Amino acid sequence: AQSVTQPDIHITVSEGASLELRCNYSYGATPYLFWYVQSPGQGLQLLLKYFSGDTLVQGIKGFEAEFKRSQSSFNLRKPSVHWSDAAEYFCAVAPYSSASKIIFGSGTRLSIRP
Amino acid sequence: DSGVTQTPKHLITATGQRVTLRCSPRSGDLSVYWYQQSLDQGLQFLIQYYNGEERAKGNILERFSAQQFPDLHSELNLSSLELGDSALYFCASSATGSRGFGTDTQYFGPGTRLTVL
Numbered sequence: 471a472q473s474v475t476q477p478d479i480h481i482t483v484s485e486g487a488s489l490e491l492r493c494n495y496s497y498g499a500t501p502y503l504f505w506y507v508q509s510p511g512q513g514l515q516l517l518l519k520y521f522s523g524d525t526l527v528q529g530i531k532g533f534e535a536e537f538k539r540s541q542s543s544f545n546l547r548k549p550s551v552h553w554s555d556a557a558e559y560f561c562a563v564a565p566y567s568s569a570s571k572i573i574f575g576s577g578t579r580l581s582i583r584p
Numbered sequence: 585d586s587g588v589t590q591t592p593k594h595l596i597t598a599t600g601q602r603v604t605l606r607c608s609p610r611s612g613d614l615s616v617y618w619y620q621q622s623l624d625q626g627l628q629f630l631i632q633y634y635n636g637e638e639r640a641k642g643n644i645l646e647r648f649s650a651q652q653f654p655d656l657h658s659e660l661n662l663s664s665l666e667l668g669d670s671a672l673y674f675c676a677s678s679a680t681g682s683r684g685f686g687t688d689t690q691y692f693g694p695g696t697r698l699t700v701l
Contacts, residue, residue: 513586513674513692514627560627572642574627 472497474563476575484583485553491546491578493561501563503544505535508558508577517559520544531555556582587611588693590675596699602663605696609656609677615639616658617678617690618650622671633658634680665700672697 473496483489495501502521506514518529525537535546544561558579564572587610597603609616618630620643629642633652644650647665652658662669672695678688 511694513588513676513694515586515692516689519689572629574629576626 472573474561474573474575476561476578478578480579482581482583483551486550489548489551491559493544493575495542495563497563501565503537504562505546506560506562551582553582556580586691586693588675588677588691590693590696592696594697597665598701599665599667601665605660605673607658607675607693610691613677613679615678615680616652617676618660619674620671621674667700670698670700
């Protein structure tokens with residue numbers, strides 16, 4: 471069965487430190503992969519997406535993610551976090567052909583230590 | 585501000601009732617998507633409309649229905665409400681969305697928080 475796992479429910483990092491949020495998926499073929507951010511009281515905002523090609527994807531707000539087929543992973547990274555990055559982060563997978571099969575991870579809440 | 589508006593912001597109702605949530609997409613966007621976010625189920629895709637027609641269906645209950653009107657705004661109707669329907673309901677829009685889910689960036693509204701008592 472298709473699934474998305476975000477193993478870390480809550481992560482706290484110091485401002486200025488590097489960040490890596492983990493995402494693993496289980497899917498028959500290479501899916502489309504996404505990272506979204508949800509700030510408190512807000513809707514979701516797309517950070518980046520991977521369809522094909524270069525496995526290192528650059529997104530908005532200084533985020534990047536790397537697709538590793540051998541590990542079925544799509545981890546999100548940022549070299550230096552800012553206090554404004556505190557939010558909930560969701561990884562998601564979807565096949566090209568059918569939106570009905572999109573699956574979101576359970577989310578990782580990021581807190582920033584001053 | 586994503587440009588997607590949702591009304592109302594909050595809704596409190598009783599079990600067995602029916603409610604309608606409204607979404608206005610970004611100007612020019614043809615697709616509207618509805619999502620449910622709850623503590624139990626997490627974030628789930630419900631349904632997509634493209635230019636007035638249903639395009640894709642996710643985990644939408646039979647008690648729920650949606651439509652997209654000629655002016656492209658959309659409504660999500662929830663009936664025979666149960667306590668478990670309490671959730672945040674998001675609407676998103678995208679420019680086309682006609683060629684599959686992943687091709688368009690979706691812009692999310694701020695959501696409608698539904699509380700069923």
